[in-house]
Amino acid sequence: xxxxxxxTRFQNKIDxxxxxxxxxWMPDAYRKTNIRQISQHAHSEIVGMLPEGNWISRAPSxxxxxxxxxxxxxxxxxxxxLYAAAETLGQSREQMIEDLHSGRAKYSxxxxxxxxxxxDMGAIGWLVDGAAIMNQVMLTRTSYGPYARAMVRICKxxxxxxRQGFEVLLVLSKGSxxxxxxxxxxxxxxxxxxxxxxxxxxxxxxxxxxxxxxxxKRKSNDxxxxxxxxxxxxxxxLLNMTLPDAQLRYNENxxxxxxxxxxxxxxxxxxxxxxxxxxxxxxxxxxxxEEGRWVREAATAYAAKxxxxxxxx
Amino acid sequence: MTNASLVDLTLYLADSTLVxxxxxxxxxxxxxxxxxxxxxxxxxLDLIGQAxxxxxxxxxLIGNGCTEDQLAYWRNEREFKNCLLCExxxxxxAQTILRQTFFSFYQRELFAQLLNGNDSTLSAIAEKSLKEIxxxxxxxxxxxxxxxxxxxxxHRRLEAAxxxxxxxxxxxxxxAPYETAMQIDTAAIKKGWSDAIDTLFTEATLSPxxxxxTFMHTGGKTGQHxxxxxxxxxxxxxVQRSFPGxxx
Numbered sequence: 001x002x003x004x005x006x007x008t009r010f011q012n013k014i015d016x017x018x019x020x021x022x023x024x025w026m027p028d029a030y031r032k033t034n035i036r037q038i039s040q041h042a043h044s045e046i047v048g049m050l051p052e053g054n055w056i057s058r059a060p061s062x063x064x065x066x067x068x069x070x071x072x073x074x075x076x077x078x079x080x081x082l083y084a085a086a087e088t089l090g091q092s093r094e095q096m097i098e099d100l101h102s103g104r105a106k107y108s109x110x111x112x113x114x115x116x117x118x119x120d121m122g123a124i125g126w127l128v129d130g131a132a133i134m135n136q137v138m139l140t141r142t143s144y145g146p147y148a149r150a151m152v153r154i155c156k157x158x159x160x161x162x163r164q165g166f167e168v169l170l171v172l173s174k175g176s177x178x179x180x181x182x183x184x185x186x187x188x189x190x191x192x193x194x195x196x197x198x199x200x201x202x203x204x205x206x207x208x209x210x211x212x213x214x215x216x217k218r219k220s221n222d223x224x225x226x227x228x229x230x231x232x233x234x235x236x237x238l239l240n241m242t243l244p245d246a247q248l249r250y251n252e253n254x255x256x257x258x259x260x261x262x263x264x265x266x267x268x269x270x271x272x273x274x275x276x277x278x279x280x281x282x283x284x285x286x287x288x289x290e291e292g293r294w295v296r297e298a299a300t301a302y303a304a305k306x307x308x309x310x311x312x313x
Numbered sequence: 314m315t316n317a318s319l320v321d322l323t324l325y326l327a328d329s330t331l332v333x334x335x336x337x338x339x340x341x342x343x344x345x346x347x348x349x350x351x352x353x354x355x356x357x358l359d360l361i362g363q364a365x366x367x368x369x370x371x372x373x374l375i376g377n378g379c380t381e382d383q384l385a386y387w388r389n390e391r392e393f394k395n396c397l398l399c400e401x402x403x404x405x406x407a408q409t410i411l412r413q414t415f416f417s418f419y420q421r422e423l424f425a426q427l428l429n430g431n432d433s434t435l436s437a438i439a440e441k442s443l444k445e446i447x448x449x450x451x452x453x454x455x456x457x458x459x460x461x462x463x464x465x466x467x468h469r470r471l472e473a474a475x476x477x478x479x480x481x482x483x484x485x486x487x488x489a490p491y492e493t494a495m496q497i498d499t500a501a502i503k504k505g506w507s508d509a510i511d512t513l514f515t516e517a518t519l520s521p522x523x524x525x526x527t528f529m530h531t532g533g534k535t536g537q538h539x540x541x542x543x544x545x546x547x548x549x550x551x552v553q554r555s556f557p558g559x560x561x
Contacts, residue, residue: 053342053343058549060386061382062368062381065338069358076350076354284343292346297466298459298460298464299463302460
């Protein structure tokens with residue numbers, strides 16, 4: 001079949017909301033975009049374990065320690081589903097990890113910010129997971145089948161994490177003056193980076209047009225960001241805290257919250273590697289991978305020996 | 314006196330599982346491969362869960378509004394009763410695996426006695442924990458085989474880990490006063506443990522080590538620890554102690 005016929009059939013499927021499956025024909029660019037996006041998403045889960053993992057040893061109660069451990073472990077699980085989904089497109093996990101370590105592949109910039117106090121565990125759950133969910137709920141309907149199905153599982157756990165994060169902050173907001181201050185400080189530090197998670201403004205987003213046509217994405221960066229602001233601006237009232245934006249106010253005409261300008265210079269600096277923790281995060285991942293090499297080699301060697309023994313028997 | 318011994322035994326069980334959980338928790342996000350990162354975190358979660366059950370029971374026995382967090386966060390180095398093995402540093406994956414193996418195999422023997430012991434709460438916690446412990450034994454035992462019979466390097470590292478950790482296993486089989494009072498039969502634990510470890514070491518192509526030929530450190534069970542514990546507690550307890558009397 002001619003290539004343009006294949007492409008027409010492919011686009012027809014997308015338009016009819018039929019999922020694209022691993023064995024189906026797909027344009028190279030569609031495959032590449034999905035590999036890029038899914039692996040980036042997987043890397044974000046894995047690198048995202050680090051800022052929260054920081055606080056496992058220091059969690060202020062046994063209950064919080066257990067909840068935090070389970071949460072960070074869930075993120076490892078999400079990473080696994082996503083690597084598996086990307087593998088269906090013909091990319092090996094080793095290759096993806098190598099791309100992360102060499103800097104060819106990206107991960108969400110939010111994880112280049114430091115976790116400085118216990119309240120950050122709450123702010124990350126509420127704001128960072130909250131922002132991620134906006135994107136992820138949309139992705140449960142993405143056109144590539146394995147990705148969409150992975151997202152369904154992930155979304156269930158993420159919304160649980162967001163509630164847990166909010167609950168961490170709620171307890172702090174009802175606590176001592178020092179706890180309240182810690183809570184407000186964490187919100188102040190995570191609010192703007194959370195807004196940046198939705199990516200550049202629509203007018204400046206390079207990957208968006210094709211992604212919308214192929215229904216990899218279904219909502220624009222700005223639409224999702226607005227949806228998030230509207231949600232958080234209401235929820236913050238329950239905490240008796242404020243968002244660090246003097247221009248934030250409800251607009252009766254648009255029925256949305258207006259908000260101030262994001263510091264796009266900071267956004268691009270962090271993307272380019274100049275965030276507070278870019279070097280530490282990548283170094284931690286590389287160290288784990290390098291120091292784990294002999295372990296993986298031992299497991300492979302042992303499995304081969306066992307296979308040999310079974311053959312001989 | 315029985316009640317004091319029961320509290321002490323319960324705290325020994327709680328402290329040992331918490332301290333090992335605290336150590337293992339440092340692997341979360343840093344494991345050699347994603348699947349094993351998840352597995353060791355699972356074990357960590359089980360250990361913290363067991364610790365919580367024991368602390369809650371100890372708090373109930375102590376009374377006066379005592380809580381699990383008071384016991385975990387407001388006691389000092391000399392009050393912690395965990396066995397020394399659990400506070401030994403993570404080292405490499407071989408050391409972490411071997412420490413887990415030694416402890417899980419020990420727990421399997423000890424908890425079988427608690428299960429059949431006189432105290433119904435300890436028995437119930439042991440029953441629930443034994444299901445977890447049996448998985449921990451299988452998982453860590455499989456890793457001992459993989460490392461022992463894997464590559465030359467992994468074999469060498471596991472031997473080094475054995476050399477590092479072996480001097481800390483003897484303590485497990487010397488009864489603390491509260492264990493004697495609570496009729497824990499450490500001789501039987503020792504027998505069951507050594508038989509199982511011998512079998513495992515043989516399968517893993519490691520030379521068997523004798524329990525009597527090595528010098529053994531002691532003291533953890535009665536609150537005399539290695540230097541390692543102080544740092545671990547300082548990190549674990551600092552938020553609670555910086556903000557006394559707060560809810561989290």
